[in-house]
Amino acid sequence: MPIVFGMASSHAPSLFAQTYEGWQRLWGRFRGTTPQPPEIENEGPEAIADFVARTAVAFATLKRELTAAKPDVVIVLAGDQNEWFDDANLPNLMIYAGDDDIVGFHNFGADDHDPPLAPWDHPDRFGVRLRVDRALGDRLLDGLVREGFDVAISRRVPVHQAPRRKVPHALVRPLPLVLPNLDVPIVPVMMKTVERSPAILTGDRCLELGRALEAICRDLPQRIALYGSGGMSHDPSGPLAGWVDEPLDRWFIEQLTAGTPAELGALYSFRSLATESGAGELRTWLPVAAALDAARPGIRATLVDYFVARKSTVGNGWVTWPELVPAAVPA
Amino acid sequence: MARISTVVCTSHSPFLFSPVEQWELTATLRGQKDAYAASIVQETRPEMDAKRERVNAAAAVLRDHLRAVNPDVLVIYGDDQQEQFHVDNFPALCIYTGTDFSGFKVNPKDGPPVGGDWPLRPRTPEHWATVPGSPKLAKSLLADLTQRGFDMAFSSKLADPERGMGHAFMRPHTLLETNYAIPTVPIWINCYLGPQPTATRCYDLGRTVRELIETYDEDLSVAIVGSGGLWHTPGAAKSYIDEEFDAKVLVGVKSGAAREMATYFDSRRPQWDPSNERSVREASGGTGVITGLGSGTGETRNWIAAIAAVEGRPGTLVDYIPINASPIGTAFAYWKL
Numbered sequence: 001m002p003i004v005f006g007m008a009s010s011h012a013p014s015l016f017a018q019t020y021e022g023w024q025r026l027w028g029r030f031r032g033t034t035p036q037p038p039e040i041e042n043e044g045p046e047a048i049a050d051f052v053a054r055t056a057v058a059f060a061t062l063k064r065e066l067t068a069a070k071p072d073v074v075i076v077l078a079g080d081q082n083e084w085f086d087d088a089n090l091p092n093l094m095i096y097a098g099d100d101d102i103v104g105f106h107n108f109g110a111d112d113h114d115p116p117l118a119p120w121d122h123p124d125r126f127g128v129r130l131r132v133d134r135a136l137g138d139r140l141l142d143g144l145v146r147e148g149f150d151v152a153i154s155r156r157v158p159v160h161q162a163p164r165r166k167v168p169h170a171l172v173r174p175l176p177l178v179l180p181n182l183d184v185p186i187v188p189v190m191m192k193t194v195e196r197s198p199a200i201l202t203g204d205r206c207l208e209l210g211r212a213l214e215a216i217c218r219d220l221p222q223r224i225a226l227y228g229s230g231g232m233s234h235d236p237s238g239p240l241a242g243w244v245d246e247p248l249d250r251w252f253i254e255q256l257t258a259g260t261p262a263e264l265g266a267l268y269s270f271r272s273l274a275t276e277s278g279a280g281e282l283r284t285w286l287p288v289a290a291a292l293d294a295a296r297p298g299i300r301a302t303l304v305d306y307f308v309a310r311k312s313t314v315g316n317g318w319v320t321w322p323e324l325v326p327a328a329v330p331a
Numbered sequence: 332m333a334r335i336s337t338v339v340c341t342s343h344s345p346f347l348f349s350p351v352e353q354w355e356l357t358a359t360l361r362g363q364k365d366a367y368a369a370s371i372v373q374e375t376r377p378e379m380d381a382k383r384e385r386v387n388a389a390a391a392v393l394r395d396h397l398r399a400v401n402p403d404v405l406v407i408y409g410d411d412q413q414e415q416f417h418v419d420n421f422p423a424l425c426i427y428t429g430t431d432f433s434g435f436k437v438n439p440k441d442g443p444p445v446g447g448d449w450p451l452r453p454r455t456p457e458h459w460a461t462v463p464g465s466p467k468l469a470k471s472l473l474a475d476l477t478q479r480g481f482d483m484a485f486s487s488k489l490a491d492p493e494r495g496m497g498h499a500f501m502r503p504h505t506l507l508e509t510n511y512a513i514p515t516v517p518i519w520i521n522c523y524l525g526p527q528p529t530a531t532r533c534y535d536l537g538r539t540v541r542e543l544i545e546t547y548d549e550d551l552s553v554a555i556v557g558s559g560g561l562w563h564t565p566g567a568a569k570s571y572i573d574e575e576f577d578a579k580v581l582v583g584v585k586s587g588a589a590r591e592m593a594t595y596f597d598s599r600r601p602q603w604d605p606s607n608e609r610s611v612r613e614a615s616g617g618t619g620v621i622t623g624l625g626s627g628t629g630e631t632r633n634w635i636a637a638i639a640a641v642e643g644r645p646g647t648l649v650d651y652i653p654i655n656a657s658p659i660g661t662a663f664a665y666w667k668l
Contacts, residue, residue, distance in 0.1 A: 088490035089420055092482040145526040148535070150423035150482035153524055158419040198474040205480050 002218045004327070005069035006292045006301075007062050007320040008228035008285040011174040013107060014312035015055045020045040022112035023052075027311040030236040036310070037243055043311045051309045051316075058305040058318040059177040065320050067180035070327035071225035073133040074179065074186045075140070075213065077284035078170035078229045079193030084158040092201055093209070094152035094190040095144075097137025102130040102157055102188070104167025106176055120164040128172040133185040136222065140187060143216035149209065170229040170284070178227065189213075189287070193230060193280045203267035206283045210290025217291075223327065228288040230281025232306075234314035238277045244308045245274045249315040252282060256301035256319055261289035278314065285319075292321045299324075333468075333544050333551035337400045337668055338641045339393055340557035340584070340634045342661035343409075343502040344627075345437065345444035346654050347386050351379045353443035358656040360445050368571035371658050382652050389650040389663040394508050396665045402554035404465045405515045406472075406540065408533075408633040409499025409558040410522035415490050422484035423528050424536065425519040426476070428469040429487050432517070433461040434495030436505045444657070446566065459495070462504060465514040468547065472516065475543045481536060499558045499633070513554075520636060522559065522629035525615035529623060530596035533632040534589055537639025544640075557637030559630025563659035567626060568609070572653050577660040580631055584646045584664045589639040596631060599624055627659065641666045 014026045066074070085091065096102070105119035105126040119126035144151050160166050171188055179186075191209075192200050201209075217224045232252065233245040255263045264286055268275055275282075292299050304318035346354060358373050367373075374382065414434075416422060435458055442449025452458040466487075476483050489496060500517045518540070521527050528536075537555075544553050561577045564570045576599065583592035601624055615625060623629070638646070649663040 085420065087485075087487045089416060089422060089425065089484060089486050091420060091422055091484040092477060094420055142526045145423060145528060148529070148532050150484075150528060150532070152423060152484055153421045153521070153526070154419055156417070156419040199470075199477045199483065199485060201482065202478060202480070205482070208480075 002325065003214055003226060003291055003295050004223045004325045005066060005071060005225040005321065005323050006288045007066060008288050009058070009062060009174060009318040010231055010314055010316040011170055011229050012234065012312045012314040012316060013111070014309065015316060016106065016108045016173055017111045018052055018109060019112040020048045021114065023048045023311050025111050025116060027313070030313045031242045032237045034239060034241040040242065040310050043309065048311065051307060054305055054307060061304045062178045062318060062320060063180065066178055066225055068327065069225055069323045070223055071184060072222035073136050074184060074225045074227055075189060076171060076175065076186050076227050076229060077189050077191060077287050078168055079281050079284060080168045080190055081194060083162045083165050083168040084160065090192065091152040091190065092192045093149060094154055095137055095141050096132065096154040096157065096188045097134050097141055098132060098155040098157060099134055100157050102132060102167055102171065104128055104172040105165065106173050128176055129182065130171065130175060131183060131185040133187050137187045139220065140189070140213065140216060144212055147212050149212060174229050191283050193283050194277055196276045198271065200268070200280065201283055202269060203286060204265040206286035207261065207265050207290040210287030211294045213287060214291035214294040223325070226288045226291055228285040230284045231279065232282060232315040232317045233274065234278035235273070236278055236313045240273055241313050242310050244310060244315040245279065246308050246315060248274055248279070249306065249317060253303055253306060253317060253319065256289055257303055259293065259298040259300040261286070261293050264289065295324055333547040333549055333553055335541060335544055335640055335668065336402050336552040336554055337396065338555045338557070338637050338646070338666040339397060340637055340662070340664045341393060341503060341506060342560055342659065342663070343499055343506070343558050344563065344654070344657060344659050344661055346657055346659065347390070347506060347661065348437045348502065349444055351376070351383050354379050354654070354656040356443045357445045360443070360447070365568050366570055367658065368569040370571045371655050374655050379656070382654060385650055385652050386661065389652070390506050392649045393506070393663055393665055397507050397554065400552070400554060402513060402552045404468060404551055404553045405513050405556055406518060406553055407500050407503055407515055407556040407558055408518050408520055408636045409497065410630055410633065411497045411499070411519050412523060414494055414497035415486070418524070421521060421524050422519060423521045424481060425484040425486055426469055426473045427464060427486050427517040428466050428473060429464045430466055431461055431463050432489060432496040433459060433492065434497065434501040436460050436501055438498070439494065460501070460504070460511040462511045463514040465516050468551070469516045471547060472540065472543055476539060479539055481539065503556050503558050520632050522632050523625050525625055527623050527625055527629055528632065530593035530632055530635050533636040534593040534639045537589065537636035538642070541640035555637045555640050557634035559633045560628065561631055561660040561662050563627035563657055565627050565657070570658050572658045572660050574660070576628070577651065577662070580634065581648055581651055581662065584638065584648050587638065587641055587644040587646055589635055589642040592638065593635050596624060596635060601625060641668065644668070
């Protein structure tokens, strides 16, 4: 069974807060000392309530479509922010294919509290356990390395560089909202995304990765879904914190909905404040787009929702692609 | 512009740094552990003495050659054997961008080259050295290789400074008597843990590194070193030396046929029996995934990456010395450019 479904979304911390106060706290944390754009004035309690409602609908839509696709396993493309890795050994690509579950914390509602709750102090409330499909991870490692991808091997959950957070937030925050249930195993494909340097994957390389993943999965028996976690335009705590490059986000979405992902190969071919930092996480969407396009050339994504929420410091987007191989309907 | 002033390839077996008494001791200890195939006939003491002399002579030739070339920088292709990297995040390709690195000159343990409960050496100048890095060149290579589609990991500091830099990078300095003073860019290639990069990928890496050095905007004389190999499977049961493999590699050395070496390497599948857990473990470096030649033999990837920089130019094979006590086919070669 080939890849049957693909989707991608933002995972900004604010998306997991439910209240105006929670959004305000997170805005305070991520805007840093950067002067804020005038549109901030428009993001009062009503606007935030609207963002909260739209976020719930958007994640629910991803979950509903993924559930309908009946995935046996979800390959998750995700970045790391000093959670698993540090400068002693920082990969561009890494796949965890081990026997142990990934155990960390989400942050749902943590910032709605006054004072905010530290998830690691409340494992009963915030704990997340993700199952991993080691066999598929092995197939991906083997297939990708044979094809000339220089993927770091992981068979043991990495020693935590951020001992309290434990696990990349790109995995543990959005996955509980989008997986049909947490029994569906994942394979984490970790990509370097936010480093401000030229030593980071080009857009074309991310597309090549997607095509290679599709080729490896084509002949496997499982129903495999792909999820890209991160983006869109954002620069939390950076020089552009609170400023969102909406034209960039709109152009990116347009390529997905027009079925022209190859255009996105140019995205990281030059350096720009607009494409570094958080916007670099859009790298995780590229393999999904390329894999779906390889499976069915020209396939068009559906925009589930997109809104610029400057207090989240992020252009927040959700997309899905049509299910490629319909799941059997029970007679 | 920088230029590649030589390529040096050398085995880095602990036998090269051990007195013959320890070869004998190793042969005895390994003999008790079913370590040798029937084809391995142990050397007599005089034969060991003669081989030890040949090793010394070959090392002296490489040392004199490197002294004559007097490079500004060494780029060493080597592998890590759970010295800095572990199975939580083991890079396929990684480049060291730090200002310097330290490690044991030969071994952290004071004993013969066979696993055992030997005493740890102190990190004193007798056993421990610090080598300058070459961060500017290393960062440039890191960025440019990544832009060219190599998914490089980087390391700007050692994860385990107490254990120190791995032997693949320290021992060439010891063997070549550099006084640990030549600034060095270590490039790690995963040679042991399956899935390892294909030799063809390592060839492509070597070609690209050559191109990047030759267009690097600084007047530097760069020596490239391939560290490790040739055929050896330390720790495995019934070890032997595949002389056909070594001979094929040496044909490539003498002609500079790097691509053919890579093709030959990739055509060889490791010998393993899927129903035998131990054989799978040995062939895969413990991961259970078998993709190419692993174990010590896998280090031949480091030679192929190095020789890719001088493809088509005949190398000088200084010597090829099989050491049955290991067993390993050790080899020493250089390119005069």
